[in-house]
Amino acid sequence: MDAAYEAKLRADYDGQSREDVLRDYREMLRIRRFEEAAARAYTRGKISGFLHLYIGQEAIAIATQQVMEPGDRVVSTYRTHGFAIALGSDPKACAAELFGKAAGLVGGVGGSMHFFDKERGLWGGYAIVGNHIPVAAGHAFASQYTGDGRVTLCFMGDGAVGIGPVHEGMTMAGIMKLPIVFVVENNQYSMGTPLKRTLPVEDITARAAGYGFASDRFHVTSVQETRRRLGEAVERARKDGKPTLVELITYRFRGHSMSDPAKYRQKEEVDRWRLNDPLERTLMALKTIYQVPEAELDAMDETIVAEMDGAYEFADKAPAPAPEARFDNVMAEGPYYGDSATTRPAGVE
Amino acid sequence: MPILQIRQAIRDAMKEEMERDERVFLMGEEVGYYNGAYKCSEGLLDHFGEKRVIDTPITETGFAGIGIGAAMCGLRPIIEFMTFNFSAVAFDQILNNAAKLRHMTHGQFGVPIVFRGPNAAAHMLGSTHSQAFEHFYAHIPGLKVIAVATPYDAKGLLKTAIRDENPVLFLESELMYSVKGEVPEEEYLIPFGQADIKRPGEHVTVITWGQGVPVALKAAELAAAEDVSCEVIDLRSIRPMDEAAIIASVKKTNRAVIVYHGWPNGGVGGDIIARIQELAFDDLDAPVLRVCYEDLPMPYAENLENLILPSPERALAAIRRVTYKR
């Protein structure tokens, strides 16, 4: 570790308690180990469809959980395992969802891209890029309408900011002064396309002025800094009913999804970003600043790995949804068998 | 009984439901200070204030999505599209969010929302402004699709739509907002999935809805002069569809003609024919015919538009064909 890196590390962790930093590390590690296990399961053919990993961005989900009050909402994308684990969704239910099992977070009908856990504040799970921005604004509108004091945190990727619903949702949020925080997780790529080919202006928060939002923009290198600054935006939404556009500069270390070998970027680039991986930095801080013994860290890691392995074992053994499950939740009235006697599945009246 | 226009029946339905339930609100372009592009929300802003009658910028995706997000939180939005043509730019919100969220969330959320506004051709508005959207929306499981043709139906069905726990597409007609009819003073609701026999008859079943209803009724009148008695069934509810009413009538008449706005390919008309041929094959004495738009974009020029639109004359020709009167 060079001196400059260490000095910066010490400055960043100034005033942070050992317990807090250990907690942040543990919480981030839980997401990472959950996803590494997901990647292995995918390779073994246990998971199908698309699987987008959050590896490298975990600090954002953890910081978000820490600034939320009960009833606040997170609305996110298809890259959403991190939020589920951070908000306290059961890893067993998450793994079972990836495996398409009845015990999954949404009964196995959603898969990796459609995680919802209302009770814990995870309001999706949206896989059409950008189409959750107006919906999230609608949640914030409901908070304003009912005066429930809740804040909605709406996440999107850097690749989303050009699509229409983002502009319309933000326009409406600006006009109505909704209690919402829009967070762009800028992980440098929209699938295989780097920022410079998707953004006319590099600074995404330049758009905030056009919507009358406050804005903030920073590199995510630690949970505590992300927590502090997201906290300000949440406070602004809750107290002043003023939206904020936050751009978080981050990096995903895996491909866009499991099917992407990420050949469009150089190893040197990835290595450079690794130095800023919040998880690695936190580990470094724990070792050098807080002098946490390796054995303690290893034990923590083992416990987490065991928890996650257990979750995937559970998912593997869990039963698939019953055939009749496909009739559920289509209509409010109850099981739905189609609108016509001519198309009703065999065996149902 | 009071006589109201359809637009007044719609306004009264919204007003009564907003008075009954604080969670109901109206949102859309020009619904407030302008009192609605077609005056369906006349006086509602004055009565309920800006909190519940909300003017929006031109952001169909934005306010459709806001409505969906609010409905997921337990509110009961009524979203007005100035016309359903503009719902096309919000199609993804309706298809992927409104229709699917209950399913995708495994029942953690419902989306009790009404999208309403005028649908189909008006008069000389050209191709972008003359389209019938039931054919798109009725395709989608998770939605309900309603089309109204009388003030009585408009009021009773809109109240049902607002109370329904599912997303409802409620299709009106610009040309029919001034149509008058009796509307009872006392409260009533009309359940979805029940067709209404607008004219009983013996020889031919004429199935229709929305803007097709006056065309079908006129054609039935012309046919009556030729001693052909038509039973005109107004579906009112396209999804769910009152299949039983259609089949019962066809089993009686052995003939059917479908009169509606919209293109022939891949639409509700073809769907109805599929149902009839499967459920009443042995009862049919003639092929089932469609009287709808020609399979063409709608031109502005009046003479061309009239050629493409379903007309009583074209409907009469179809009635003659299925009764083998040439």
Ligand SMILES: Cc1ncc(C[n+]2csc(CCOP(=O)(O)OP(=O)(O)O)c2C)c(N)n1
């Ligand atoms: C409307 C739409 N277009 C295309 C896609 C396919 N797609 C899914 S994710 C993605 C890239 C999005 O990148 P970004 O917003 O930066 O988010 P990230 O994946 O980096 O988290 C694309 C093109 C989609 N899901 N929805």
Ligand SMILES: [Mg+2]
């Ligand atoms: Mg990205």
